[in-house]
Amino acid sequence: MATDDAVRGALCVQMGREFAAHFQYLAMSAWLEEQGLPEMAAFFARQADEEHVHAMKFFRFVLDTGGPVEIPGQDAPVATFASAEALVAAALAQEEQVTAWIGELVHLAREHRDLAAEAFLQWFVTEQVEEVATMTELLQVVRHAGTSLLLVEDYVVRRAPGAGGGA
Numbered sequence: 113m114a115t116d117d118a119v120r121g122a123l124c125v126q127m128g129r130e131f132a133a134h135f136q137y138l139a140m141s142a143w144l145e146e147q148g149l150p151e152m153a154a155f156f157a158r159q160a161d162e163e164h165v166h167a168m169k170f171f172r173f174v175l176d177t178g179g180p181v182e183i184p185g186q187d188a189p190v191a192t193f194a195s196a197e198a199l200v201a202a203a204l205a206q207e208e209q210v211t212a213w214i215g216e217l218v219h220l221a222r223e224h225r226d227l228a229a230e231a232f233l234q235w236f237v238t239e240q241v242e243e244v245a246t247m248t249e250l251l252q253v254v255r256h257a258g259t260s261l262l263l264v265e266d267y268v269v270r271r272a273p274g275a276g277g278g279a
């Protein structure tokens with residue numbers, strides 16, 4: 113069954129936001145690398161990859177339910193930050209905003225009795241719990257570290273995939 117126009121349009125808007133998140137995290141990664149924080153930079157590059165995967169899930173779902181896909185235009189990402197703490201706080205705020213948007217999409221899908229869209233969005237509901245938790249913890253660690261950002265670099269290495277410290 114094709115997704116109706118209101119739901120399809122909203123899913124395309126969210127796809128655009130996920131692409132925007134991809135570019136925002138890439139910009140954050142670049143800034144961190146410029147500051148001499150390669151592990152935090154790698155963390156944000158991995159987050160950027162995840163956002164691209166998220167965007168492509170919307171792309172695929174809209175196509176699989178009959179399309180058409182409309183890819184929204186993008187504003188340039190924020191490229192400079194007052195501090196690493198400000199950067200991570202901005203990333204957490206972004207994840208909280210995405211969580212709210214996903215919640216609105218679930219309600220829209222329900223309102224339109226679009227079971228396929230509702231089921232599709234459940235993955236994102238779960239994913240956002242993890243994304244907000246990850247960024248909340250990183251912000252706490254950055255705040256504990258204060259000016260000793262090499263401690264954050266160590267933390268990120270321990271938490272990296274394959275390091276045995278969790279995702």
Ligand code: FEO
Pocket residue numbers: 130133162163166207210243
């Ligand atoms: Fe795709 Fe981090 O939200």
